[in-house]
Amino acid sequence: MNEYDSELVRSILKKENYEFVTDERAADIVMLNTCAIREHAHRKVYGRVHTIRHTRGKASPVMIGILGCMATNLRQELFEDRTLKIDFIAGPDSYKRLPQLIREASDEGQKSYDVTLSEFETYSDIYPDAQDRANPSTASRVNAWIAVMRGCNNFCTFCVVPYTRGRERSRSPENVVDEVRRLSAEGFKQVTLLGQNVNSYRHDDYDFAYLMDEVSKVEGIERIRFTSPHPKDFPDRFLDLMASNPKICKHIHLPLQAGNNRILDMMNRTYTKEEFLTLVEKVRAKIPNVALTTDIIVGFPTETDEEFEDTLQVVKKAQFDSAFNFKYSERQGTVASKKYPDDVPEAIKTERIMCLNEVQKEITYQKNRAHIGEIQSVLLEPYPEAKNTNQMPGRTDGGKLVILPLGPYKGGDLVKVRITDATPHALKGQPV
Ligand code: SF4
Numbered sequence: 001m002n003e004y005d006s007e008l009v010r011s012i013l014k015k016e017n018y019e020f021v022t023d024e025r026a027a028d029i030v031m032l033n034t035c036a037i038r039e040h041a042h043r044k045v046y047g048r049v050h051t052i053r054h055t056r057g058k059a060s061p062v063m064i065g066i067l068g069c070m071a072t073n074l075r076q077e078l079f080e081d082r083t084l085k086i087d088f089i090a091g092p093d094s095y096k097r098l099p100q101l102i103r104e105a106s107d108e109g110q111k112s113y114d115v116t117l118s119e120f121e122t123y124s125d126i127y128p129d130a131q132d133r134a135n136p137s138t139a140s141r142v143n144a145w146i147a148v149m150r151g152c153n154n155f156c157t158f159c160v161v162p163y164t165r166g167r168e169r170s171r172s173p174e175n176v177v178d179e180v181r182r183l184s185a186e187g188f189k190q191v192t193l194l195g196q197n198v199n200s201y202r203h204d205d206y207d208f209a210y211l212m213d214e215v216s217k218v219e220g221i222e223r224i225r226f227t228s229p230h231p232k233d234f235p236d237r238f239l240d241l242m243a244s245n246p247k248i249c250k251h252i253h254l255p256l257q258a259g260n261n262r263i264l265d266m267m268n269r270t271y272t273k274e275e276f277l278t279l280v281e282k283v284r285a286k287i288p289n290v291a292l293t294t295d296i297i298v299g300f301p302t303e304t305d306e307e308f309e310d311t312l313q314v315v316k317k318a319q320f321d322s323a324f325n326f327k328y329s330e331r332q333g334t335v336a337s338k339k340y341p342d343d344v345p346e347a348i349k350t351e352r353i354m355c356l357n358e359v360q361k362e363i364t365y366q367k368n369r370a371h372i373g374e375i376q377s378v379l380l381e382p383y384p385e386a387k388n389t390n391q392m393p394g395r396t397d398g399g400k401l402v403i404l405p406l407g408p409y410k411g412g413d414l415v416k417v418r419i420t421d422a423t424p425h426a427l428k429g430q431p432v
Pocket residue numbers: 152153154155156159160161162196197230
């Protein structure tokens with residue numbers, strides 16, 4: 001979402017004749033588009049600002065602006081920290097005001113900010129600056145992000161998103177389809193529909209299934225992905241569409257977060273482990289070749305060893321293709337930070353995440369090995385120039401990374417590939 005938002009910011013500022021440079025040392029203004037979802041991302045921003053200030057020194061001053069979720073929930077703290085010397089701050093719903101905020105900060109020398117959350121802003125009137133989405137030198141445009149809804153109404157107790165990005169609102173289907181048509185005309189082969197809660201998409205009477213169906217009718221677009229959905233919003237109609245529509249990739253990222261019912265309840269996830277596993281079964285029954293991935297948090301406040309064991313059991317039963325596992329980190333302003341002391345010791349969190357990673361690694365490895373011998377349709381990604389390699393990366397319909405030898409093909413091509421080998425991290429293949 002932040003990559004997409006950065007494209008919106010580029011578009012907004014280019015209209016005002018700002019020029020974008022790739023070398024930070026040549027910039028008069030540096031903006032960091034931040035994430036507040038985890039402590040690590042948060043710390044990185046502080047480190048980055050200090051590095052920029054240090055590198056540029058007094059001889060070559062630079063204005064620094066903070067955008068994104070950290071801007072919303074840490075405005076005070078960011079301005080008060082004198083070592084950072086932040087000039088302006090814009091929250092995720094305030095990017096149209098950036099030209100004015102920059103003017104105020106540079107002409108009048110005052111610190112400027114706007115972190116107002118909007119009930120309506122979807123940036124549907126801004127076409128993101130697609131020029132920078134793919135490396136123009138490779139002339140290959142593969143995937144384009146497109147935010148179809150913003151915000152979240154779910155208030156999971158660990159999550160800061162409802163406070164930093166506000167309530168759910170969706171763009172109209174016509175507006176989304178128009179953007180997809182432009183992307184197709186520019187040569188993009190795949191679109192990924194984005195939203196904090198993407199399958200809660202609703203505009204008047206139109207739901208997410210309707211939107212996906214309409215997007216799939218756009219000529220030239222070969223693949224459609226979406227992220228991130230919530231397990232509560234998977235009506236049969238949507239799963240049937242996924243199963244029958246060849247353009248909709250057979251991959252669902254289905255965040256589990258925890259496999260114990262008491263913890264799920266404390267997290268306000270609105271499902272039990274049994275309901276989650278029933279959904280997994282239903283998805284697999286309707287879409288037999290689907291790839292399922294997930295997010296899991298270990299060490300949520302008060303989580304016991306037995307409760308963590310429940311999570312391991314659900315992971316073993318669900319057989320996810322891969323998982324993003326995180327140690328719980330308290331986020332300022334969330335319900336959990338107010339109600340539940342972060343009482344699981346760091347060493348226990350580390351032990352649990354290592355154990356979970358090991359279990360998942362073996363499942364992923366076995367799942368990857370099961371593809372050996374199959375012929376898969378692989379969408380090639382841009383050649384990774386910086387790496388100077390003789391290999392080419394691509395993705396299967398299920399989103400798995402496949403490594404191919406270099407050949408007479410380029411990023412954006414759909415190639416039939418025989419899977420010849422597998423590791424826990426990727427598949428290897430030969431074009432057929
Ligand atoms: S559904 Fe996702 S974005 Fe919304 S509160 Fe829960 S974790 Fe955060």
